[in-house]
Amino acid sequence: MRISFLHTIDGNQAVFEHAATDAGLLPTQLRHDVRPDLREALGQGLAPDGALRDQVRDAVRHLADDADAVIITCATLGPVVDSIPDWPVPVIRADVALAKAAAAASAGKPIMVLCALGSTVDANRALFERHAQASGASVTVRLVPDAWTLFQAGDRSACLQACAHAAQEAYEQGAEVVAFAHPWMAAAGALVQGQRQPLDAAQAALQAGLQAR
DSSP: OOEEEEESSTTHHHHHHHHHHHTTOOGGGEEEEEOHHHHHHHHTTOOSSHHHHHHHHHHHHHHHTTOSEEEEOOGGGHHHHHTSOOOSSOEEEHHHHHHHHHHHHHTTSOEEEEESOGGGHHHHHHHHHHHHTTTTOOEEEEEOTTHHHHHHHTOHHHHHHHHHHHHHHHHHTTOSEEEESSGGGGGGGGGOOSSOOOEEHHHHHHHHHHHTO
């Protein structure tokens, strides 16, 4: 089994490598490409068509060579990837895998999605609600105070502590499932006390990738 990853944040490579190790994969079974330029182009409001769409298509198809699945770790690229048909191998959006996993784990009970950026709240609400419809689970999306500011400042410890605190509060307030919307939040799961652990995109995507073979 070989899995390729398309990242737009350099730090996400280590996050997914850690999840892959936990899933029993070897480093030789993984391949990574980090393309911050694609996220920056979309962030500047460039339309996901023409040259930009071609760049995404070429990046994914290159990663698909000699791979059993490709995982897109950046939610910003998701709609562009969805607009391109006929991939040679399964192409898995990490955010979609997480939303599906949350819906399956909820058994119709409340889901809390934790985000770090206000600009991602609406998109995550729409995504998780779409996949939660079948189970009847309610979805609440909450912004973790100061998480993005701490992340940008490089204060990883304080950032993860803030995410873990928000997850514990969500459980105390009745959430059955807590999901970290951004892959880099995954390490905060180890800081959450109690038996329940938040879902993260890295683990969800790896499971989807392994099941796709």
